[in-house]
Amino acid sequence: MLNREESEVMNAVFALSHEKGVCLVSPTELLSVLPARKKYTEEQLEKILDALALDNYFELLSSERKGEKMYVISLRSNGYAYKRCSLQQKRDLAMKLGWAIASAVIAFIVGWILKWIF
Numbered sequence: 001m002l003n004r005e006e007s008e009v010m011n012a013v014f015a016l017s018h019e020k021g022v023c024l025v026s027p028t029e030l031l032s033v034l035p036a037r038k039k040y041t042e043e044q045l046e047k048i049l050d051a052l053a054l055d056n057y058f059e060l061l062s063s064e065r066k067g068e069k070m071y072v073i074s075l076r077s078n079g080y081a082y083k084r085c086s087l088q089q090k091r092d093l094a095m096k097l098g099w100a101i102a103s104a105v106i107a108f109i110v111g112w113i114l115k116w117i118f
Helices: 004-017 027-033 042-054 082-117
Strands: 022-025 058-065 068-075
Touching (some): 004 022
């Protein structure tokens, strides 16, 4: 399970490379795709990308082009399945929340009926 920062970075990487599965991107371009509410630095981005690469979401290669750092990102099986897994987690959370609300309503009604009988 990914934390919030990893999830935001994975969304950005998936958006950039989902069509071909490969993208060549600079850190500044990747930072511009990330949400603006949290200011990421290049060092934070590097650590998060390394962690996602270790978790087998994508293959990460760093290179230099005209003095600027570039990332070559190739999605792997976990990377391709990221959106589906993310959607599944949201559905599971909604289902658990629904069951919790339904259980609370049923418990309230049963308590009210027992109070009315006795």
